[in-house]
Structure formats: structure tokens, C-alpha cells
Amino acid sequence: MKKRTLSVKTLAVIILFTVQHTRAQKKTPQLGKASVEEVITAMTPEEKASLLIGPGMPGYAGLTPLEGEPDVRVLGAAGGTMAIPRLGIPETVLADGPAGLRIQPKRKNDSNTYYATAFPVGTALASSWNTELIKEVGKSMGEEVKEYGVDVLLAPAVNIHRNPLNGRNFEYYSEDPLVAGKIASAYIQGIQQNDVGTSIKHFAANNQETNRLSVNAHISERAMREIYLRGFEIAIKESKPWTIMSAYNKINGQYASSNNDLLTTILRKEWGYKGFVMTDWFGGYPGFESILKEGVTSDVAAQINSGNDLLMPGMEAQKKALIDAINSGKVDINAVNTSLRRILNYVLISPSFKNYKYSNKPDLKAHAAVTRNAATEGMVLLKNKNSILPYKNTENTIAVFGDTSYNFIAGGTGSGDVNKAYTVSLIEGLTNAGFKIDQDIEAAYVPFVNDVVAKEMKRREEHGGLLAVPQRLPEMPLDPAMIAQKAKTDAVAIITIGRNSGENEDRHIDNDFYLGQDEIKMINTVSEAFHAEGKKVIVILNIGGVIETFSWKDKVDAILLAWQPGQEGGNSVADVITGKANPSGKLTMTFPVDYHNHASAANWLGVPAENPKDVYYKEGIYVGYRYFNTFDINTSYEFGYGDSYTSFEYSDLKLSATDFNGEIEVSLKVTNTGKVAGKEIAQIYVSAPKGSIDKPTEELKAFKKTQKLEPGKSETLKFNLKAKDLASFIDTQSAWVVEKGTYKIIAAASSKDIKLSKDLKVSNDIVAEKVNNTFNLENNLDELKK
Numbered sequence: 001m002k003k004r005t006l007s008v009k010t011l012a013v014i015i016l017f018t019v020q021h022t023r024a025q026k027k028t029p030q031l032g033k034a035s036v037e038e039v040i041t042a043m044t045p046e047e048k049a050s051l052l053i054g055p056g057m058p059g060y061a062g063l064t065p066l067e068g069e070p071d072v073r074v075l076g077a078a079g080g081t082m083a084i085p086r087l088g089i090p091e092t093v094l095a096d097g098p099a100g101l102r103i104q105p106k107r108k109n110d111s112n113t114y115y116a117t118a119f120p121v122g123t124a125l126a127s128s129w130n131t132e133l134i135k136e137v138g139k140s141m142g143e144e145v146k147e148y149g150v151d152v153l154l155a156p157a158v159n160i161h162r163n164p165l166n167g168r169n170f171e172y173y174s175e176d177p178l179v180a181g182k183i184a185s186a187y188i189q190g191i192q193q194n195d196v197g198t199s200i201k202h203f204a205a206n207n208q209e210t211n212r213l214s215v216n217a218h219i220s221e222r223a224m225r226e227i228y229l230r231g232f233e234i235a236i237k238e239s240k241p242w243t244i245m246s247a248y249n250k251i252n253g254q255y256a257s258s259n260n261d262l263l264t265t266i267l268r269k270e271w272g273y274k275g276f277v278m279t280d281w282f283g284g285y286p287g288f289e290s291i292l293k294e295g296v297t298s299d300v301a302a303q304i305n306s307g308n309d310l311l312m313p314g315m316e317a318q319k320k321a322l323i324d325a326i327n328s329g330k331v332d333i334n335a336v337n338t339s340l341r342r343i344l345n346y347v348l349i350s351p352s353f354k355n356y357k358y359s360n361k362p363d364l365k366a367h368a369a370v371t372r373n374a375a376t377e378g379m380v381l382l383k384n385k386n387s388i389l390p391y392k393n394t395e396n397t398i399a400v401f402g403d404t405s406y407n408f409i410a411g412g413t414g415s416g417d418v419n420k421a422y423t424v425s426l427i428e429g430l431t432n433a434g435f436k437i438d439q440d441i442e443a444a445y446v447p448f449v450n451d452v453v454a455k456e457m458k459r460r461e462e463h464g465g466l467l468a469v470p471q472r473l474p475e476m477p478l479d480p481a482m483i484a485q486k487a488k489t490d491a492v493a494i495i496t497i498g499r500n501s502g503e504n505e506d507r508h509i510d511n512d513f514y515l516g517q518d519e520i521k522m523i524n525t526v527s528e529a530f531h532a533e534g535k536k537v538i539v540i541l542n543i544g545g546v547i548e549t550f551s552w553k554d555k556v557d558a559i560l561l562a563w564q565p566g567q568e569g570g571n572s573v574a575d576v577i578t579g580k581a582n583p584s585g586k587l588t589m590t591f592p593v594d595y596h597n598h599a600s601a602a603n604w605l606g607v608p609a610e611n612p613k614d615v616y617y618k619e620g621i622y623v624g625y626r627y628f629n630t631f632d633i634n635t636s637y638e639f640g641y642g643d644s645y646t647s648f649e650y651s652d653l654k655l656s657a658t659d660f661n662g663e664i665e666v667s668l669k670v671t672n673t674g675k676v677a678g679k680e681i682a683q684i685y686v687s688a689p690k691g692s693i694d695k696p697t698e699e700l701k702a703f704k705k706t707q708k709l710e711p712g713k714s715e716t717l718k719f720n721l722k723a724k725d726l727a728s729f730i731d732t733q734s735a736w737v738v739e740k741g742t743y744k745i746i747a748a749a750s751s752k753d754i755k756l757s758k759d760l761k762v763s764n765d766i767v768a769e770k771v772n773n774t775f776n777l778e779n780n781l782d783e784l785k786k
């Protein structure tokens with residue numbers, strides 16, 4: 001009897017428990033059904049930590065999952081956010097990078113391929129100065145992101161070219177923040193049209209690769225706001241990227257990823273940014289070697305407290321540290337919840353949450369046409385003596401020199417690389433365009449290039465595999481007698497000079513910025529032989545960043561800066577050579593006479609020289625043309641320069657008022673005065689009067705590219721300038737101020753080629769924007785002044 005009573009009770013308890021459990025389960029808020037606040041309230045500290053710390057390494061930077069690890073959804077993606085199935089939160093996927101989606105093209109036991117399109121690199125895209133074109137490129141890239149099941153592309157990369165030797169300048173856009181900001185803005189808009197996200201990076205002042213995880217950049221608030229933040233500010237305000245990637249480096253003693261001034265005061269309070277911030281991969285760790293050390297983590301609490309919402313790629317030690325910090329109160333629980341809110345709001349709009357049925361079949365054929373065209377628009381015609389280009393002779397053979405002609409470089413290495421199905425070499429491009437290539441020269445180059453490429457690949461494998469930094473291929477020695485013979489029979493010579501670089505290492509002065517002896521020899525031998533026969537020499541620069549051109553440019557007849565133009569490279573170059581496309585790119589950075597002419601060269605990389613810990617930005621705002629023009633230093637090719645197969649005339653510069661009252665419209669007529677159709681990039685510079693602080697002689701404030709103008713046709717371009725565009729940042733006032741005086745509004749074809757100008761009067765100082773006092777220096781910088 002007793003036994004029976006007990007079992008009824010037990011049964012009752014079981015029933016009650018089951019009912020309660022089912023109710024509780026029903027009550028567990030589900031993302032999308034319940035509010036974000038209810039979901040956050042329901043989260044345990046462990047769950048909170050698992051959403052703020054990324055899921056870890058498998059799939060990182062293209063590595064296949066380790067033996068025994070499960071396959072990731074998108075192989076080769078750089079990371080993601082964790083799923084919490086209990087709360088209806090799916091995982092999301094983040095993948096590189098700036099020149100197109102970077103994922104693994106092949107998967108185990110799967111005969112399908114997952115190639116993505118390699119678009120032109122950042123410098124090439126920016127050199128088009130064509131925001132509509134960049135939107136189109138972004139739209140195509142974004143389609144690949146979406147159709148391969150990725151939620152966020154880890155791009156664009158918009159750090160300023162402080163110095164030509166930065167190993168990642170190819171991913172970045174310009175030495176000028178307006179160009180960087182406008183190009184980034186168009187790129188983000190293009191990608192996000194597809195309802196996938198972007199992550200503008202690396203926020204901020206990640207201007208060198210040497211000791212990138214730990215170097216402390218000492219920068220004045222003015223240089224930060226006018227130069228290093230301004231591009232981000234323009235792009236973030238205009239295009240609202242879903243996410244931002246904080247930089248590795250420190251700024252004035254504080255890691256970017258735990259920098260409250262940067263991530264909260266400026267980004268959120270001043271700029272009103274609503275998305276989430278993730279660290280760069282292992283950001284906040286003092287060095288790659290520290291990552292797997294027992295007991296070492298980034299300062300997780302400081303990162304979350306300062307507004308860095310997600311720590312990537314995410315380490316177990318970081319998760320444990322965050323759980324401890326939540327339990328002990330070391331991390332502000334409001335900051336934790338704010339970060340969760342931002343991430344959950346992102347998850348809600350992600351394709352993964354919407355269960356988007358991606359096809360794994362983006363339209364690669366259509367995108368190949370997009371990249372082929374985009375690359376031609378970014379090419380810069382540096383020299384064209386006696387209009388040797390366009391070159392249309394398909395009857396006689398062309399002598400093609402330089403290893404890179406046969407092994408064309410589509411893009412840089414590291415996370416900025418793309419796993420593309422093919423790269424069209426220059427030889428292939430020229431052949432496709434109907435040119436006849438000298439077969440003897442080709443027959444000599446092909447085995448040589450195959451051999452040096454194989455050696456270089458082996459070297460890279462032994463030096464870090466995918467993360468190894470590329471080295472330039474040695475040029476094939478040329479026999480002067482043979483070349484002299486070839487100059488008699490071939491109609492013209494083409495020489496390609498190639499450079500490649502990537503993250504983790506900066507470029508070098510010798511045999512990199514400056515040409516190597518083998519390259520100089522090649523240029524000398526070929527140009528002497530061909531010029532002796534009255535034949536011309538064309539140089540193609542297949543490079544990602546600036547090289548020296550001053551010492552050898554007079555030896556050749558034409559120089560086409562093709563950049564690293566993406567997978568259709570050879571076809572794109574051929575389109576420009578034949579005149580199918582009229583080159584319309586202009587430089588977004590200075591090509592100096594000498595490397596040491598750059599103001600930043602004096603303190604590049606920092607001190608101590610053998611292992612830099614501190615880098616002092618003593619040049620302040622004098623970066624690029626702001627320095628060269630103000631200090632009157634001759635350049636090889638100046639910022640904003642680029643030739644064309646046609647010519648343009650500037651006229652009718654008009655200002656909507658002669659006195660400035662906070663806003664003004666500038667208009668300008670551009671006419672094609674040459675013989676072929678073409679596009680012109682008109683640049684508006686402002687020259688400020690002498691005020692209470694140093695001002696560069698001129699600063700770019702607006703630009704526009706015309707439509708394709710037929711000969712004789714004109715277009716009127718309109719620009720709008722607001723107070724902030726004319727203002728400088730005055731540190732002592734914590735404000736952007738337009739100081740009174742007479743300003744010059746300049747219409748120019750480059751930073752040195754001024755076409756027209758008009759005066760604009762500012763009668764009283766105008767405070768364009770009052771901001772917070774940020775980025776206090778640890779010690780006096782002794783910044784460069786006029």
C-alpha cells in the first residue's frame with residue numbers, strides 16, 4: 001500500500017516537472033520572435049561570452065579544418081559568430097577580403113568548385129576615382145558573398161598610405177582621406193545592396209605591418225582627425241557598414257581594440273554609428289607568439305568596456321576570461337549587454353538568420369566582365385611620348401620582356417588574396433587581342449619563369465605557407481646581341497615590372513621600392529637596342545604600391561601603371577593598349593623622386609629600429625601631397641596625375657556665392673578637346689588663408705569623373721562644399737573651424753595641374769563642429785611645421 005502511494009506521488013512529480021519543463025522551454029525566448037532584450041535577459045554568462053568571443057580557428061584564413069575537426073559551413077571563411085540554438089540564434093559567417101571573397105575553392109569529397117572573382121586591388125579600384133563603377137564592383141562582389149553563404153565581407157580596407165613601403169598599401173586606397181572615404185563608401189553601398197554586410201578596416205592608424213600587433217603609434221589629435229580618421233568618418237556616415245574591424249596597433253598607448261576615444265567617444269557618440277565592432281584577428285594580444293601561451297589573453301574586459309563588441313577569431317582563454325569578468329563585475333554588464341544588442345541586431349538582418357538559400361553558383365562569367373572593365377578604369381597612363389599608345393599594329397611581332405609578363409600578378413597575398421579560377425597573363429591578353437608575340441623570346445622566358453616561380457612557391461611553403469610574404473622573381477638575364485637582333489625584326493618592345501606584397505611584412509627600400517640591378521639592366525638593354533632601331537619601348541607596371549620611376553622613366557616611351565588588376569589582368573591591359581579603353585585613372589598617391597623625400601621616411605616603422613615599439617608620426621598632417629606641395633618638393637608623378645589618349649579643357653568655374661555662409665556650390669565645365677572619347681577626373685582643391693595653425697597649400701575637397709565624353713562634347717560638374725569641408729581641426733578648441741580670410745577654390749587636373757581658381761571670402765570664423773577632447777599624447781611629438 002505504502003509502496004503504491006509513493007509511486008503515485010512520484011508520478012505526480014514527474015508529470016509536474018514535465019509540464020513545467022515544456023512550459024519553460026516554450027518560454028525560452030527565441031531570436032526574431034521575442035525581443036532582443038528578452039533574449040539577452042535569458043542568456044547565461046557562458047552564452048553571453050560565447051556570442052562576444054568568436055568561434056575560433058577552424059577555417060581561418062583558408063586553412064582546412066584540422067584532422068578530426070568538423071567541416072565548417074563555408075570552408076576558408078575567416079571566422080563567424082557562434083550559434084546558440086537554445087535561443088534561436090544561428091551562426092553567421094565572416095570572410096575576407098578587399099579584392100573579392102576569399103574562401104577555399106575546393107572541398108573534401110565534393111566535385112563542385114567554389115572559386116571567387118579576383119577584382120582589382122584597392123589601389124587600382126581607387127585610381128578609377130569612379131564611385132559609380134566601384135558600386136558596380138561592390139554589387140558583384142556582394143553577390144558572391146551572398147551566393148556562397150557568407151554574411152559579412154571583411155572589407156573595405158581604408159588605411160591611409162602614410163608611407164609607400166607599407167606591405168598592405170595595395171589593399172588600401174590613397175594617401176588622401178577624401179579619396180579613401182568616398183571610394184570606401186561606394187564599395188560598401190555596392191556590397192550591402194545585396195543585403196550582406198561589410199567590415200570597414202582597420203580602425204584606425206594601422207599604417208605598417210612591422211610589429212603590427214603591438215606597435216604604439218604616437219599621433220596628434222589633429223592628424224588623427226584630419227588624416228587617419230577622416231576617410232573612415234566619410235564612409236561610415238555615408239554608407240553605414242554593418243560592422244567595423246578595429247586595428248591591431250596601439251594609438252597613444254592604448255590598443256585600438258580597447259580605445260574608448262576611438263570606439264565610443266568618436267565612433268558612437270560623435271558619428272552616431274549603430275553597427276558592431278570586431279577586433280582584427282587576435283587583436284589586443286601583444287604578438288602572434290603570445291596567442292597560444294598559457295594564461296595570456298587580450299584584455300577582454302577593457303575591449304568590451306571600450307566598445308569593441310566581438311573578439312576574433314575567438315580563443316577559449318578569452319571566453320573564460322570574459323565569463324570570469326562578468327561574474328566578478330570586472331566588465332561593465334551594461335557594456336556586455338550593449339555589445340550583445342549590437343551583435344543580435346546584426347544577426348537578425350543576416351542572410352544566415354533569414355535562412356537564405358544560397359546557390360553556391362554566383363555569376364562568375366558576368367563578374368569577369370565587371371573586373372575586366374573596372375581594371376581598365378583604374379589604370380594610369382604615366383607617360384605616352386609621341387602618343388605611341390594606343391598601339392594597334394597586329395601585323396608585326398611584339399617583343400615581350402619581364403618575368404611578370406608571363407606570370408602576371410592579379411593581386412597581393414595574405415587575407416587580401418582571392419582564390420580565383422584563373423589569371424589572364426599579359427601574353428594571353430595580348431594574344432587574345434590579336435597581337436603577334438615574338439615566339440623566340442617567349443620560348444626563352446617560359447621555362448625560366450616556370451623554374452623561378454616553382455622555387456618561390458617552395459620558399460613560401462617553407463616560410464609560413466599561405467601567410468608567407470612574397471619575394472620578387474629574379475629577371476632573366478638578356479643577351480644584348482640577341483636583343484639587338486630582335487630589335488631589327490620586332491615592331492615594339494613591352495617590358496613588365498612586377499611587385500607583390502602582403503600582410504605581416506612591409507616592403508623594402510632596395511630591390512623593391514627601387515628597381516633591382518637585374519631590372520635596370522633589362523630596361524637598359526631593351527631600350528638601347530630598340531631605340532637604336534627607331535623602335536619604341538612600353539613599360540607595364542604590374543604593382544600594388546608605389547615604386548621609384550624617376551631615374552628610368554626617360555629611357556622608355558610609354559609607361560602604363562596597370563596595378564594588380566585582378567584575374568582578367570592581361571585582357572584589361574590589352575584593352576588599354578589597343579585603345580578599346582581609353583585610360584582614365586589618376587594617381588591617388590604621390591610617386592616621389594626619392595623614397596626619402598616622404599616626410600614619414602624620417603620616422604617610418606619607429607624605434608628601436610631593430611624591433612620597433614613606438615612610432616612617432618612627426619610629420620603630423622603632412623602626408624603625401626600635403627607635404628610635397630607645401631614644402632615644394634619635386635615629384636616623379638604627383639598626386640592626382642594621369643594622362644589620357646585625349647585632352648580636356650576646363651572652363652566656366654563658378655561659385656554660387658563670393659562670401660561663404662556655411663555651404664557653397666561649385667560648378668565647372670569640362671570639354672573633350674581631343675580626337676577620341678574619354679573620361680576626365682576633375683579635382684577641387686581648397687587653399688586656406690594663413691590662420692592660427694599650419695595649413696597645407698592645398699587640400700582635395702571634392703572630385704568627380706565625367707561620363708564618357710565624345711570629342712568636342714562637354715559636361716558641367718557640380719560640387720557642394722560645406723563648412724566642415726573647408727575647416728581644419730583646431731586642437732586647442734576641440735573643434736573643426738573655418739578660419740576667416742580669403743580661400744581659393746581651385747579646379748585642377750592634378751594636385752599640381754591647376755586649371756582655374758576663384759576666391760571665396762569667409763568674414764568670420766565659423767565653428768563647423770565642436771567635438772570631444774580625445775587622443776591625448778603621451779609625450780610631445782614636436783610635429784613638423786611650415
Ligand code: BGC
Nearest residue numbers: 061078096154280281415503
Ligand atoms: C588581417 C585582416 C583580416 C583577418 C582575417 C588579419 O590578419 O589583418 O585584414 O580580415 O586577418 O583573415
